[in-house]
Amino acid sequence: MVGRMSIRIVQLTDIHLSSRENPRVHRVATDVSLALVVDQIRQLQQPDGIIITGDIADDGSAPSYARLREILAVLNVPVYVLPGNHDDPAVMQSCLNTDGFHYVQSTCIGDWGFVFVNSKVDGQSHGHLSAGELSSLAQNIVALGDRPILVALHHTPRAVCPALGCQLQNSAEFTAKINQFPNVKAVIAGHTHNIVEYDAGGHTQFTTPATFSYITHAPLDVPLPTGELWGPHDLDGQLQSFRILDLSSDGSIDSQVCQLNAVDD
Numbered sequence: 001m002v003g004r005m006s007i008r009i010v011q012l013t014d015i016h017l018s019s020r021e022n023p024r025v026h027r028v029a030t031d032v033s034l035a036l037v038v039d040q041i042r043q044l045q046q047p048d049g050i051i052i053t054g055d056i057a058d059d060g061s062a063p064s065y066a067r068l069r070e071i072l073a074v075l076n077v078p079v080y081v082l083p084g085n086h087d088d089p090a091v092m093q094s095c096l097n098t099d100g101f102h103y104v105q106s107t108c109i110g111d112w113g114f115v116f117v118n119s120k121v122d123g124q125s126h127g128h129l130s131a132g133e134l135s136s137l138a139q140n141i142v143a144l145g146d147r148p149i150l151v152a153l154h155h156t157p158r159a160v161c162p163a164l165g166c167q168l169q170n171s172a173e174f175t176a177k178i179n180q181f182p183n184v185k186a187v188i189a190g191h192t193h194n195i196v197e198y199d200a201g202g203h204t205q206f207t208t209p210a211t212f213s214y215i216t217h218a219p220l221d222v223p224l225p226t227g228e229l230w231g232p233h234d235l236d237g238q239l240q241s242f243r244i245l246d247l248s249s250d251g252s253i254d255s256q257v258c259q260l261n262a263v264d265d
């Protein structure tokens, strides 16, 4: 009997490491929460790759990216990174593109192709994809041929909240672009710290909660004052998450979010 070949990818997102003394973000020690998530991953089947969908550093600093390397070293797995709104792409490029860490636009693992997208807008919480980024996205997909493809970015394309800061502004344009390519099977994102699994036509859009906190959002139809960010959000600093994606060579996907209550808030 010929079985389906599959690879396992672990998605981490919104780690928010900080270089401050005794660093805490919303009262959570984000390096401790990441280490606890790593302990959990070590108890599971070894992944073939880790993808981190942005907000690795709360402060975009080199010491925060060095801390990421320290904490993930025990896994000994290739790590692919892309920037979130809190990250500094230039600092990431210099700190996270050697020795098992990859800050690249695309790669192949097993029979799958992966494309990494930058949705960061300087100085803003919300995301947007420039014309150049959308063009690169299409070129990178085409270059990977007809293999199944996963696209990763920071900002969730599926709106979950009325707050401006939670939006990927041109998400409809992004989703339409992706659906031009039937071999793109999945999009993974973060930013909103919650769980989304949405059938967007030819592919599924997955959003994964942060390694340090979960956020419950206000319903989409609640009107908000312009610029309001935290009002519609309820943050739970005692719920840490990551996602497992088992990707088969025929393009099918088996995915689950793993959660632990390990950090004292």
Ligand SMILES: [Fe+2]
Pocket (backbone or CB within 6 Å): 055, 084, 085, 086, 154, 191, 192
């Ligand atoms: Fe973010």
